[in-house]
Amino acid sequence: MNVSTTIYQGLDALTLETDALRVVVIPGWGGKIASLYDRRRKREWLHVNPHLPYRLPTYGADYVRDFDAGGFDECFPNIGVGDYPTAPWQQVRLPDHGEVWSLPWAVEHGATHLTLSVHGVQLPYHLQKTITLRDNCLRCDYLLTNPTPFAMPFIWSSHPTFAVHPGMRLDIPATTVTVAGSLGAFPAAAGTTVSWPQIGAEDCSILPPTTAARAAKLFFTALHAGYAALIDPADDSSCTLRFDPTQTPHVGVWMNSGAWSGIPDVAPYYNLAVEPCIGADDRLADAYASGSAGMAPAFGERRWWLEMVCA
Numbered sequence: 001m002n003v004s005t006t007i008y009q010g011l012d013a014l015t016l017e018t019d020a021l022r023v024v025v026i027p028g029w030g031g032k033i034a035s036l037y038d039r040r041r042k043r044e045w046l047h048v049n050p051h052l053p054y055r056l057p058t059y060g061a062d063y064v065r066d067f068d069a070g071g072f073d074e075c076f077p078n079i080g081v082g083d084y085p086t087a088p089w090q091q092v093r094l095p096d097h098g099e100v101w102s103l104p105w106a107v108e109h110g111a112t113h114l115t116l117s118v119h120g121v122q123l124p125y126h127l128q129k130t131i132t133l134r135d136n137c138l139r140c141d142y143l144l145t146n147p148t149p150f151a152m153p154f155i156w157s158s159h160p161t162f163a164v165h166p167g168m169r170l171d172i173p174a175t176t177v178t179v180a181g182s183l184g185a186f187p188a189a190a191g192t193t194v195s196w197p198q199i200g201a202e203d204c205s206i207l208p209p210t211t212a213a214r215a216a217k218l219f220f221t222a223l224h225a226g227y228a229a230l231i232d233p234a235d236d237s238s239c240t241l242r243f244d245p246t247q248t249p250h251v252g253v254w255m256n257s258g259a260w261s262g263i264p265d266v267a268p269y270y271n272l273a274v275e276p277c278i279g280a281d282d283r284l285a286d287a288y289a290s291g292s293a294g295m296a297p298a299f300g301e302r303r304w305w306l307e308m309v310c311a
Helices: 062-069 284-290
Strands: 002-008 011-017 021-025 032-038 071-075 106-109 114-119 128-132 135-147 152-154 158-164 169-171 175-185 192-195 214-220 229-230 236-241 249-259 269-278 295-298 300-310
Touching: 002 021, 011 128, 021 128, 021 135, 032 300, 071 135, 135 295, 152 284, 158 236, 192 249, 236 269, 295 300
Parallel strands: none
Antiparallel strands: 002 011, 011 021, 021 032, 032 071, 071 158, 106 114, 114 128, 128 135, 135 300, 152 295, 158 269, 169 229, 175 192, 175 214, 214 249, 229 236, 236 300, 249 269
């Protein structure tokens, strides 16, 4: 793995390279992975939102309206805005998509890895991400440390948004899915758990036309294996997200097929987020109430990992 400094979209960044992959990381923007480029296939896997400029965020900024610019962000310790659910932090209001995406992360270069770390603002955690690149595999190893005498519930969600087109296939090893929310004519109602991939008369693992004008947030909670894959039958290329389902038991999916933009005066666009996660809800209070939230033990730590393999 070769590491070099660069300027990406006007921001200080680091480029990690092997013969197979080129990855761009922006430590000052939440440790964002801005680009995952397959050098052999000459394919950029991550979505870039043309409607939002690249600029460093401030803490508590509106993620959806101003900073959903694409790439792979980290959502922690929550996703949706809401109050923290347990003592002694019940009065803490957590911002949109969590704290860490909008914070600058410290960075250390190693001979074979890149280590980024950040401290919480309103909660006293420490989150570390170690990135390694080997051949066609990008790996992130996470370490969450809780230095307090109180157990700390959390949601962690990877948030890579992908550049996709109709006809691509989403392979998730599950037979059911919960629809957390939907827009347009998605074939299942919000709040229901339905079969997967066949929902009614439609195979929803195949990405629909750009004219579908629908979107849905889905949670997969009964996985048969630790992966989720995007496959393009046009050239048999794929990007597979691999993880340990005993550590990371859920996958969230945001399927936006021309129904949503979240940006004032911008027409709906087409993209997809595939999000291995800990916590099967966007609101931490709801995930804690349902028992799906992660838990960092008092004076303890949690570890998990995620790989992205391009083929």
